[in-house]
Structure formats: structure tokens, C-alpha cells
Amino acid sequence: MAVSKLKKLRTVAAVDPTPQETMSGWIERYTNYLRSECHLADNTVQAYTRDLVHMKEWLAGRSPTTMTIRDLSVFISFLKDRKLAPSSISRHVVAVRMFYKFLQLEGAVTDNPGELLATQKMWQRIPKVLTTGAIDRFLCAPKKWEPLSLRDRAILELMYATGCRVSEVSNMTLNNLRMDESYCLADGKGSKQRVVPLGQRAIEALRAYLTELRPQLARGKDSLAVPWVLLSRSGKRLRREAIWELIKRYALRAGIDPNVSPHTLRHSFATHLLAGGADLRLIQEMLGHASIATTQIYTQVDNSRLKKIHSQYHPRA
DSSP: OOHHHHHHHOOSOOOOOOTTTHHHHHHHHHHHHHHHTSOOOHHHHHHHHHHHHHHHHHHTTOOGGGOOHHHHHHHHHHHHHTTOOHHHHHHHHHHHHHHHHHHHHTTSOSSOGGGGSOOOOOOOOOOOOOOHHHHHHHHTOSOTTSTTHHHHHHHHHHHHHHOOOHHHHHTOBGGGEEGGGTEEEEEOGGGOEEEEEOOHHHHHHHHHIIIIIHHHHHTTOOTTTSOBSSBOTTSSBOOHHHHHHHHHHHHHHTTOOTTOOHHHHHHHHHHHHHHTTOOHHHHHHHHTOSSHHHHTHHHHHHHHHHHHHHHHHOTTO
């Protein structure tokens, strides 16, 4: 369908705000567009919005509708000067492309200069992975005498057993748990739900938490009022930022690199499965990756481990 026809279908008039309000107004409309029409996950919308805020800073009051491919290339150089990682710059490129596609639909521009932006060449960085010994120390870090140890142990066991993202664990509800069938449902990116198996140790940790501690945190409220699995001290949903903090704390206690993050458990989950002989396609399904290419990074992790073992033990290495 031609842009002119799409323009007629739009209900929002393409009225350019004053120069001082230009980018702020477009960002607000763009954010609504991503949520209502593109149906992107909240975290993705927030990331793209932050990227356009960087663009707003660079524009310094100029209208985005006057930008050319040359101007946008200068913007990318601006991001490089700010020492952003290649992956962040690549996401900015995608955000800008989608933004100018939106401006086309609004009738504010005729061409999309963002389409001509070159994608950043990213080196493949091998993700941080914990050894099985480090994982054991980490999972045992919450101590029984601590008031929230049952919840924290359940969090660590759940994340390592499923490889779920921290946001997926934070938003998991009681209806997502199928412990009698040894699996749970993870609500991933783009509102896509997937089935992930649960191991026995994770099920035991979850049962102990749900039986002994969660009713106290929920303060007698039913599952309709408090549907989330993981609750804070105040009986509310445990935010992903809080999960980040407790993982850092327990990593320090276990004598592990303090730079460990929730994603480290996800990487360790996938790498240990692969090392144990799991099929890459099955790992892709459990991680919720849209493309097998994203999952293939873990084959390099395992190869690097093999090379390290070879160099350490082979007499001719």
C-alpha cells in the first residue's frame, strides 16, 4: 500500500509542532505507535524511546523531519564519540529506521533516510558463563536463618533451571507454574509465551517458598489480588531491579565475580545444556530466541571451553 493511502487511514493529523516541541511531540506519538500498532514488548519500547531521547539531545531543537542521510550519519558518529557499545549503536540504528517509517506514515516525510544507515559491524563477544561448581555455591548462598531465604533460593533455582530473562521471572504469575507437570510458562518478548521445563530442585525450592513464605508476604490476599509468584516484603510484585540487586549480593557472598547479572544465569543455563548434549534447536525454544543465529553464540562458548581444556591438558598444546 502506498504511503499516501496509509496516510489517509491514519487518524492523527501530521501537524508539525513548534521547533522547541518537535522531538518531544514526535517521541510521544512514536511511543504510542510502537505500543498500539507494532505491539512491541514494554522493555523494547522503553529502549527505543531512550534511543530517540539521545537523538533529541543531538538535534538540539532542530526538527527531525529535515534530517538527511548525511545528518543521520553524523548522529551515529555522535554515538560513537560517546563510547556506546556496538550493540547499543545497532539498536539506535533500528530505532531511527522505525522512527522515520513512522514519520512516513504520518505524512511528515516522503522518504525514510534511516533505511540507508549502515548496520554496525559487531564483534561476537563470548558471554560470561559460570562453572557448575560456581553455580552450586551461588544457589546455596541464601542461608536458612535469613527471613527471605526461601524466596531468594526459589529465584536463583528458577532462573538457572529455566534460563528465563529477569523480566520474565519478575512478571511470572501463579497461573504460569505447572509444577505437577514439571514445567512453567514464560511470557517473553512480543507477548510470546513458551513452555520451559522445571527441574526437581527448582520445583522443591518453589514449593517450599509458596507453602511457607509467600502466604506471609501476600498478607492473606488471594491470587487474584496478588497473582505474581515472587513478592517483595510489602507484598507487591518483586521488581526486576530488586532481583538484580539480590543476585549481585549472593554472587559476592559465594565468592563469584561481582559483575554477575541475571543474564549470566541465562547464559550458564544454555551453555551447560549444550555441553551436556542438548540440541541447539531445543535450547532456542527454551530461551525464546526468534532466530537460531542468536542461540549459536553458545556453540562458541562451548568451543572456547574445549580449547581451554585442550591447551591445559594436551602434552603438545
